Amino acid sequence: MGDAVTTTRLTRYFRRHAAVDGLDLRVPAGEIVGLIGPNGAGKTTTIRMLTTLLRPSAGQALVCGLDVRHEAVAVRRLIGYVPQEKGVRHLLTGRESLEIEADLHHIPRRRRDQRVAELLDLVGLLADADRMVSDYSGGMQKRLDLACGLLHAPELLILDEPTLGLDVVSRHRIWDYVRRLRAEGRAVLLATNYLDEADRLCDRITIIDRGREVVTGTPADLKRDVGADVVRVSTDRPEVLRSAIGHRAWVRQITIDDAGDLHVHVDDAATALPDLVRDAVRHGVDLTGVHYHRPTLDDVFLRHTGRVLAGHPA
Numbered sequence: 285m286g287d288a289v290t291t292t293r294l295t296r297y298f299r300r301h302a303a304v305d306g307l308d309l310r311v312p313a314g315e316i317v318g319l320i321g322p323n324g325a326g327k328t329t330t331i332r333m334l335t336t337l338l339r340p341s342a343g344q345a346l347v348c349g350l351d352v353r354h355e356a357v358a359v360r361r362l363i364g365y366v367p368q369e370k371g372v373r374h375l376l377t378g379r380e381s382l383e384i385e386a387d388l389h390h391i392p393r394r395r396r397d398q399r400v401a402e403l404l405d406l407v408g409l410l411a412d413a414d415r416m417v418s419d420y421s422g423g424m425q426k427r428l429d430l431a432c433g434l435l436h437a438p439e440l441l442i443l444d445e446p447t448l449g450l451d452v453v454s455r456h457r458i459w460d461y462v463r464r465l466r467a468e469g470r471a472v473l474l475a476t477n478y479l480d481e482a483d484r485l486c487d488r489i490t491i492i493d494r495g496r497e498v499v500t501g502t503p504a505d506l507k508r509d510v511g512a513d514v515v516r517v518s519t520d521r522p523e524v525l526r527s528a529i530g531h532r533a534w535v536r537q538i539t540i541d542d543a544g545d546l547h548v549h550v551d552d553a554a555t556a557l558p559d560l561v562r563d564a565v566r567h568g569v570d571l572t573g574v575h576y577h578r579p580t581l582d583d584v585f586l587r588h589t590g591r592v593l594a595g596h597p598a
């Protein structure tokens with residue numbers, strides 16, 4: 285199967301500021317690819333170029349082999365886009381919202397009703413189809429947004445923060461639909477700040493920062509690269525502790541986060557911890573907290589960007 289998205293040195297300037305700066309991104313058909321980055325990293329700008337809403341300043345973006353710049357109309361037919369804020373029509377019912385969306389896609393009337401019913405069923409809203417959208421819960425509205433993005437059976441679905449603000453049950457339902465799309469061979473590009481979501485859902489993730497790709501890989505590979513365990517140490521003298529343990533053979537990498545906590549990547553926490561505590565005592569460093577865990581995508585993100593990703597759920 286070919287690629288649903290290939291970008292080559294994709295770049296977009298706003299005045300002299302490069303919001304997207306030479307980005308190479310690939311979304312193969314039949315895969316869910318996560319696009320992850322801190323606020324202002326360039327995710328929305330990338331998505332807006334892919335959806336033909338914004339012209340690239342330089343480089344190339346292909347959607348199913350079609351150039352977004354020169355074949356915008358054809359590209360739009362291939363893409364379903366569910367933006368962060370869809371602004372569903374509160375004065376309509378769920379069914380009416382989908383009918384209007386179907387008309388925008390020029391779906392013939394005789395097919396429209398059946399297609400709308402199919403999608404309402406897919407996202408579990410058939411029973412509530414004739415209720416006003418204003419009476420829907422946040423999760424129901426998101427599912428309606430998703431159904432709107434799927435009406436014209438797109439090859440590529442682009443989701444911008446699809447589960448933002450949703451409860452756990454609603455998030456799982458959205459994930460199930462997204463997995464079902466993948467099983468049908470469609471490609472999904474998912475911009476999210478929820479790293480647990482990316483970990484569970486994505487076949488591959490690309491972390492971007494300041495408009496550039498920082499790293500790409502499967503969640504498992506990226507976590508494996510971090511090391512076996514991560515020891516998080518709270519102390520009021522992080523720099524002293526860093527120098528005290530920096531030369532130790534069991535240290536793979538040390539990062540100090542914005543809160544001043546040390547994140548020490550080690551092969552085996554059980555061996556490293558006694559040494560670490562001894563080194564702290566020898567250098568007169570008080571430890572106020574020591575925890576360790578298997579690497580998560582949060583650790584991957586911190587390792588590659590030097591920052592903790594803000595704004596994910598507890």
Ligand SMILES: Nc1ncnc2c1ncn2[C@@H]1O[C@H](COP(=O)(O)OP(=O)(O)OP(=O)(O)O)[C@@H](O)[C@H]1O
Nearest residue numbers: 298302303304321322323324325326327328329330
């Ligand atoms: N229309 C615009 N005019 C000027 N600057 C812009 C415009 N759109 C985006 N930018 C700038 O481009 C950079 C990337 O923004 P973008 O919205 O793509 O980031 P993002 O990764 O989607 O962030 P967030 O997670 O906050 O949505 C930011 O510095 C932003 O201020």
